[in-house]
Amino acid sequence: MDVAELNFAHCKTYLVTDGREALLVDPVRERLPTYEARLAEGGLRLVGVVETHTHADHLMIGRAGKARLGAPVFMHRASPSPLVDVHVDEGDRIAVGSGALSVLHTPGHTPDSISLVGEGFVLTGDTLLIGGSGRTDFAGGDPGAQYDAITQKLFALPDETVVYPGHDYRGRTSSTIGEEKRTNQRLAGVDRKAYIERMNNLGLPVPERIQEVLQVNQSGCEAEEVPFPPLADLGAVLQRSPQEVAALLRSDPPPLVVDVREPEEFVGELGHVEGALLVPMDALVGRLPRLAEWVDRPVVVVCRAGARSRSAAALLARAGFRHVYNLEGGMVAWQAAGLPVQH
Numbered sequence: 004m005d006v007a008e009l010n011f012a013h014c015k016t017y018l019v020t021d022g023r024e025a026l027l028v029d030p031v032r033e034r035l036p037t038y039e040a041r042l043a044e045g046g047l048r049l050v051g052v053v054e055t056h057t058h059a060d061h062l063m064i065g066r067a068g069k070a071r072l073g074a075p076v077f078m079h080r081a082s083p084s085p086l087v088d089v090h091v092d093e094g095d096r097i098a099v100g101s102g103a104l105s106v107l108h109t110p111g112h113t114p115d116s117i118s119l120v121g122e123g124f125v126l127t128g129d130t131l132l133i134g135g136s137g138r139t140d141f142a143g144g145d146p147g148a149q150y151d152a153i154t155q156k157l158f159a160l161p162d163e164t165v166v167y168p169g170h171d172y173r174g175r176t177s178s179t180i181g182e183e184k185r186t187n188q189r190l191a192g193v194d195r196k197a198y199i200e201r202m203n204n205l206g207l208p209v210p211e212r213i214q215e216v217l218q219v220n221q222s223g224c225e226a227e228e229v230p231f232p233p234l235a236d237l238g239a240v241l242q243r244s245p246q247e248v249a250a251l252l253r254s255d256p257p258p259l260v261v262d263v264r265e266p267e268e269f270v271g272e273l274g275h276v277e278g279a280l281l282v283p284m285d286a287l288v289g290r291l292p293r294l295a296e297w298v299d300r301p302v303v304v305v306c307r308a309g310a311r312s313r314s315a316a317a318l319l320a321r322a323g324f325r326h327v328y329n330l331e332g333g334m335v336a337w338q339a340a341g342l343p344v345q346h
């Protein structure tokens with residue numbers, strides 16, 4: 004099994020090959036032609052695209068790129084995008100050639116962050132970086148979860164395991180688990196409480212493009228298809244837990260449940276809430292006139308993981324809907340809470 008970094012930039016994309024088969028990890032949309040050339044040059048067959056998490060700093064391949072590459076997309080179960088073909092979780096294996104990458108769920112940077120363990124190496128995404136770790140101050144970030152994932156899962160790998168991070172800002176390409184245990188300034192000799200304190204006070208600026216990039220990556224829709232709301236509107240969305248939404252549904256009159264996923268997700272593995280109205284994200288704005296009777300009544304917006312629906316809830320609020328709630332954690336959380344679904 005072989006690992007090559009393809010971008011030679013701060014933001015890293017890896018090609019993992021075994022024999023004639025390849026996995027592309029964290030591809031950047033505008034570099035797609037380079038990846039295709041590399042695959043053709045090596046006579047390689049792409050057997051999968053793996054995203055270590057929902058990225059906020061670059062556009063993921065999107066619907067068109069996915070069609071061009073013609074390989075299934077693998078992401079963690081908590082990933083919001085409708086473009087994922089195979090949802091993976093802790094312990095799952097992603098085959099390539101005669102080998103496989105094993106999945107570790109390493110949340111903290113995002114809820115859907117995974118690390119991929121191969122023969123003698125680990126792709127750590129934005130969880131463990133060389134001498135650092137991925138920021139945990141975006142929506143869904145959790146420094147405590149990140150500390151646990153790094154210290155209990157990644158640091159449990161053999162010391163000689165080579166670490167390939169999702170980013171490096173100083174031109175470094177790899178490290179090892181042993182080296183990071185000893186020298187990583189954020190982690191070496193730092194306890195959980197101190198780590199959380201430190202991560203909550205990094206004071207990093209919010210990237211300028213975050214809202215146009217992140218919402219595109221979360222929704223699988225393009226910015227020209229959906230007028231994505233600004234960050235301030237997203238922050239104002241009222242979140243409701245699955246239990247709270249279940250209670251609202253028992254009230255009289257119950258709220259309207261708007262499910263903004265794709266039709267195949269609506270009837271897929273996670274099912275949907277009884278009575279939910281399916282309005283896919285890219286059709287929402289066009290359907291607003293038909294939802295007008297709900298302007299003064301409660302509306303709960305639902306999707307897979309709660310990200311697309313947050314954008315949709317903000318759009319509804321901006322359009323004048325006065326009582327809009329987001330199902331926090333989406334159908335993944337609803338199902339985990341053991342609440343009833345229909346298929």
Ligand SMILES: [Fe+2]
Pocket residue numbers: 056057058059060112129137
């Ligand atoms: Fe990231």
